Amino acid sequence: MMDLDPTEIFRQEAAELLETLETVLLDLGQRPGDGDLVDAAFRALHTIKGSGAMFGFDRVAAFTHDFETAFDLIRKGRIVADHEIVTVSLSAKDYIRTLIEDPDSTDAIIGEAIVAELHRLVSGLGSGGAGAEAHEPEAAAPPAEASPEEAGWAIGIAFNPDILRNGTNPLGLLDELRDLGPCEVVADLGAVPELAALDPEHCFIRWTVRLHAPCPREAVEDVFMFVSDEMTLTIAPLGEAAPDAAEAPMPAAQAAAISAPPARKTPAAKTPVPAKPAAGEAPAAERPAPDKAEHNRRSDDKGSTVRVQAERLDELMDRVGELVIAQARLSQLAHVSNDLAIKAIAEEVERLASGLRDTTMGVRMVPMGTLFARFRRLVHDLSRDLSKPVEFVTVGEDTEMDKTMIERLADPLVHLIRNAIDHGIENAEARAAAGKPATGRIELSARYVGAQVLVSVQDDGGGLDTARIRAKAEENGLIQPGAALSEHEIHQFLFHPGFSTARTISALSGRGVGMDVVKRTIEAMRGSIDLTTVPGLGSSVTLRLPLTLAIIDGLLIRVGEGRYIIPLSAVEECLELTPADENRSRGRSFLSVRGELVPFLRLRDQFDAAGQPDPHQKVIIISTGEMRVGLVADQIIGSHQTVIKSLSKLHADVTMFSGATILGDGSAALILDVAQLVGLGQGRAETDKTMEAA
């Protein structure tokens, strides 16, 4: 039955429907007021009419239409179907059957008579109504009486906002317009509300379309046939004035041209972008751009300079710090506000504040050369006193750092250079025996690495004597004899308080005060110190320092109720502490990061946080040099520009925190001391390792 004759289906269906109709009509004769019966009769007629027309039974359709019209009055409750009506209806039904089954055997006259009778009964409106008066098909096709307009149409389209609700796709309609001919489509975003108030299921965009096609106006109207009552549509011949401005306002500034096809569905609710910063104004960089600072300095060399007292610069930096905090609070406020003007101002202030911060920091930047110059004399004197000829080389004097950083760096560097000459460079005989030039070489260098500065002191001496350091450590009871330690780990003992391997205490070094102080000073500057050595060829100490002390980029985290800042420069990555990790690490606190075991600390335990931990704990991997430690927090809030406030003297003995800062909402957050935590984590790891071994 693949190729069912559609008319056969109609015949079958009509036969069934007519049977139903007969039953219904007979029932109606007994229960004239029954609305359900009237509905059922009406439905049957309606279907016969619709299908009949579609399958070419035009006479059926025409007659049923008139029958239906009469019945509609009954359905609407105007008349009660009395006995007479039922009788005429039954004969009408019979007539329909004849029309379907054997149309040639009957005459239209009979049908007209039946209809006239029905009409007389239901309305008294008299006869007539027969025929097909209401049967002009309401064609969807555009009428052919085209009045081709010369160029095309300027079309203004403004839908009711809830146009999308009923499944109308405005873009489809625009596409349909484009099917008529080439279009220039311009979207007007003027009525689009701000993002927070934007209902994505509403359409606020208006369009103006310039359609270049000589199609009739009706063709354009037909496109919007289904939605004509849910929109404002203006159609004007091209070349005439633009569509009525009142109906489709189109301020040039707010109109965003969209190239055909009009693709974007999400309206871009943009406030006007603030004008670009004036030329010469520092761009809002994330951190002071060294080359920019250098450029400033160079140009200053040519132009005039102003000497300013250092305290004033500190004061300026303080004020800028306060400003950055105040600005952060403003931004936070603006973020939750719906006021576009406030948002615009907050953005402007943020841009200015960040520019001011960079400029101020740039002003405080001093080239390392001023510091390096001091050491020439030191090296000269030491080399004479120790009778070790030394060549002093400096590299990267142009590298700039915050003025206070450079000052605090002076003492540690003195220690390191002294050590290098005293312990590093061998005496003349040893050098000769090793085949090295008689003159030793010490290189002091500085260079940028990301947001940090690396300062290193390198000598070409004998290198560290690992065995001796180890012996000394065992002697001092720092390690068990025979403990398995890497060279790197052994070298760390040099930073241990009171640790000295110098066989004789010279006037300059060997007292064991020095390296531990250096380490502590550098860490207090949020820097790190690292030591590398090649036996026979020399060793080098590298200091890794932030560019400035006053402001850092931090990662804001939450542990329990408290919020804390981790200096971003120390953060390597953030992970989720999976339940598997947690289970595997029971009692051992080790995490496998790409195959490498990293010890981790639960900050909740460290800070005695109250309450239940969040279900998905986060791990932030931090590092100093080669040491890595994971910190487990409840939540990672995001990066946060942090103005560092030092802790008061009362808190001088607080470990784990290097300072505090004020957050956008006015509350305080403590800044974690990365070096301390890494040390703690690694120390914990050592204990765990030995426990495991035991």
Added chain:
Amino acid sequence: MANILTVDDSPSVRQMIKLVLGPAGHQVSEAADGSEGLGKARGQRYDLVITDLNMPVMNGLEMIRGMRALPSFTGVPIVFLTTESDDAVKQEAKAAGATGWITKPFKPEQLLAVVAKLVR
């Protein structure tokens, strides 16, 4: 191509729609009344629904309202078949959530044109 649901108590109309849209590459499912149509709509997503208004058990208007209440049916075009050029009927159906209409009797080209208009 498009997944289309036709709801009509008349098998011949459903047959007609199937005969026109099937060869045009559309997948046509059938339902005999509003209640059945709504049941199908709950279980599956359609790209277009073509429905009659006068049907037993549940009429077209009720079904359209029911479909519009389904989260999966926001934005799905629903067209109704009408023999009445009466604007009031169109208004009522549109208020219920219909997207457009096709006037009965329709020629295959008209049906295809409306489907092309709504399914893009």
